[in-house]
Amino acid sequence: xxxxxxxxxxxxxxxxxxxxxxxxxxxxxxxxxxxRGSIYxxxxxxxxxxxxxxxxxxxxxxPDEGSARVMGFDLTNDANHVRQCxxxxxQFASVDEDLSGLENLILIxxxxxxxxxxxxxxxxxxxKAFDLxxxxxxxxxxYSGGMRRRIDIAASIVTSPDLLFLDxxxxxxxxRSRNQVWDIIRALVRNGTTVFLTTQYLEEADQLADxxxxxxxxxxxxxxxxxxxxxxxxxxxxxxxxxxxEDLAKARRILQEMTDDQxxxxxxxxxxxxxxxNHIDAATAISRLVTENLQISDFSMGQPxxxxxxxxxxxxxxxxxxxxxxVSNVDQAG
Amino acid sequence: xxTKQDDYPDLHKVLILTQRPRRPGPLSASLxxxxxxxxxxxxxxxxxxxxxxxxxxxxxxxTYLFGGAIAGSTGExxxxxxxxxxxxxxxxxxxxxxxxxxxxxxxxxxxxxxTLPFWRPAAxxxxxxxxxxxxxxxxxxxxxxxxxxxxxxxxxxxxxxxxVLLLLIxxxxxxxxxxxxSLVVRTEKALMGISMLILFPLxxxxxxxxxxxxxxxxxxxxxxxNPITLVVDAVRGxxxxxxxxxxxxxxxxxxxxxxxxxxxxxxxxxRNKN
Ligand SMILES: Nc1ncnc2c1ncn2[C@@H]1O[C@H](COP(=O)(O)OP(=O)(O)OP(=O)(O)O)[C@@H](O)[C@H]1O
Ligand SMILES: [Mg+2]
Numbered sequence: 324x325x326x327x328x329x330x331x332x333x334x335x336x337x338x339x340x341x342x343x344x345x346x347x348x349x350x351x352x353x354x355x356x357x358x359r360g361s362i363y364x365x366x367x368x369x370x371x372x373x374x375x376x377x378x379x380x381x382x383x384x385x386p387d388e389g390s391a392r393v394m395g396f397d398l399t400n401d402a403n404h405v406r407q408c409x410x411x412x413x414q415f416a417s418v419d420e421d422l423s424g425l426e427n428l429i430l431i432x433x434x435x436x437x438x439x440x441x442x443x444x445x446x447x448x449x450x451k452a453f454d455l456x457x458x459x460x461x462x463x464x465x466y467s468g469g470m471r472r473r474i475d476i477a478a479s480i481v482t483s484p485d486l487l488f489l490d491x492x493x494x495x496x497x498x499r500s501r502n503q504v505w506d507i508i509r510a511l512v513r514n515g516t517t518v519f520l521t522t523q524y525l526e527e528a529d530q531l532a533d534x535x536x537x538x539x540x541x542x543x544x545x546x547x548x549x550x551x552x553x554x555x556x557x558x559x560x561x562x563x564x565x566x567x568x569e570d571l572a573k574a575r576r577i578l579q580e581m582t583d584d585q586x587x588x589x590x591x592x593x594x595x596x597x598x599x600x601n602h603i604d605a606a607t608a609i610s611r612l613v614t615e616n617l618q619i620s621d622f623s624m625g626q627p628x629x630x631x632x633x634x635x636x637x638x639x640x641x642x643x644x645x646x647x648x649x650v651s652n653v654d655q656a657g
Numbered sequence: 658x659x660t661k662q663d664d665y666p667d668l669h670k671v672l673i674l675t676q677r678p679r680r681p682g683p684l685s686a687s688l689x690x691x692x693x694x695x696x697x698x699x700x701x702x703x704x705x706x707x708x709x710x711x712x713x714x715x716x717x718x719x720t721y722l723f724g725g726a727i728a729g730s731t732g733e734x735x736x737x738x739x740x741x742x743x744x745x746x747x748x749x750x751x752x753x754x755x756x757x758x759x760x761x762x763x764x765x766x767x768x769x770x771x772t773l774p775f776w777r778p779a780a781x782x783x784x785x786x787x788x789x790x791x792x793x794x795x796x797x798x799x800x801x802x803x804x805x806x807x808x809x810x811x812x813x814x815x816x817x818x819x820x821v822l823l824l825l826i827x828x829x830x831x832x833x834x835x836x837x838x839s840l841v842v843r844t845e846k847a848l849m850g851i852s853m854l855i856l857f858p859l860x861x862x863x864x865x866x867x868x869x870x871x872x873x874x875x876x877x878x879x880x881x882x883n884p885i886t887l888v889v890d891a892v893r894g895x896x897x898x899x900x901x902x903x904x905x906x907x908x909x910x911x912x913x914x915x916x917x918x919x920x921x922x923x924x925x926x927x928r929n930k931n
Contacts, residue, residue: 378768381768381772382771382772383768383771383772383930385929403774406772406773406774407677407680407774409772410772411768411769411772413765413768413769414765415764415765416764416765416766417765417766417768417769418765418766418769419693419697419764419766420764420766421696421697421700421701422693422696422697422700426693426696430689430692430693431769431773433681433685433686433689433692434681434686434689434690434770434773434775435677435678435680435681435773435774435775436677436678436679436680436681436775437678438678441678445671448667448670448671449671451667452667452668452670452671453668462700475765478769480671480672482677482678483671483672483673507668510668510669510672511672513669514669514672514673516672
């Protein structure tokens, strides 16, 4: 492997970073360490300060307080060296939408120092690797969302950076494109790149990241592996829809016996929600309902949503109602 | 979930790049970014409309509207006014440099470029190089049309060429003001508004359309220190062979002064843009 991940150095070591816009402390004292060769997931709702943090770490914004070393170089005093080892895929298309995919990649290859010929062949290789050969000559503004994200990432690895920042790489993508992007990220890390990514989805952080930091109002409110984080939140929840009000009441009694938590009940939707530790307990619960001859119309097992993580960590909601319930949705016919 | 390596079989290959090329020189980086601006013209040729239409409309309008009234005959007036309108058109077109940059800033490409390790000013110098092409195009169109209408440079085409060159230098310096503004002003509309606010009085309160000696004295004293007047006088002088060294130096010094002030300001803002 070509990368210098032999040492146990950190790719990012930030101490007490602060960024103010006017009176607002948008990033309010963030300290974090990202080991080389790992994926760090930065999780937070809209406006939490994710992009602002990334921009500081990528030399685009000067921190008002605090300091950081990125790939061993001081962020403020050695910005040029930092720039040589990093790459940024911004939250919004970070290529020139008026140009074709090929032209964009040539542009960047030339700007990092490739010769004319070298730039062309590098661009072609990248297009091939990202499955964009057919769209090479098309303007990026005519790409689909998934293709855009791929060309964005391709543009970021023209020189295989040691550290790649990805700002919400999968927001707005359908599940297939999202999986493609995940595969690409995993492949990058296998080749020694360190990845720092932001996301609004716990599931994404869970799938990809070695460590997760949860940010809210500019502060890191929790940090750890996804396991640690989920343990602090509770593993997941089981949602059951019943056919009749009578069955709903009975089902509630049964489920309540299985847990210490309060079972949430919604009589209008004929729905029960219960926090449950794992899939085995969930299966046990469902089979007990079935044994009692109760009519289940539909049930699903979901990971805790970002909302729930926040509820647990901060005692308040994010104001979003998105959840990742489709993890193992099963329809039951009668 | 598909986590197999073979989803992107070539990905592994492109990722093993042991050698990082050396960062490009300032000239190479500027030319590359100039190439980008040229490509944009290729995709959106309509943006050349301003460059071609402005000069044509201005020339026809002013020649026939004012020609009879101001100079007695349109032919004579054309010889006088063409260098003026040339300066006016090119000056107006310089605004677009700022607007293009402003559009970039609102998109992610601006941040991407700023994380690449090339010579910072190249992003602006490259764009300005291509703008020079636009200015040249506008000048050529106007001079050609003028020639058809009866314009004859008294100093031959050599003088005309030198006049245009002087104008390009001035336009280049002026562009730095717009690039600076585009980094300070938030929206494209606001930028357009401010640019117009500066340019309109400057171009009309100048010697573009009329000889300053016909103006009331108080106005004359304002108009005579207007940089546009200085440029118009010098260009007109080159075209008709009456230019003095002092006129040339004044324009060069004004241009240099603008660059010395606004280029560092622009670069400072470019580096520290939020
Ligand atoms: N240039 C700026 N000037 C003033 N305020 C800003 C600026 N950039 C960001 N902010 C504010 O800082 C806060 C954090 O913004 P940031 O973009 O970092 O959030 P985020 O976590 O990336 O959110 P999202 O998920 O929506 O992308 C927001 O309230 C935003 O309005
Ligand atoms: Mg953001």
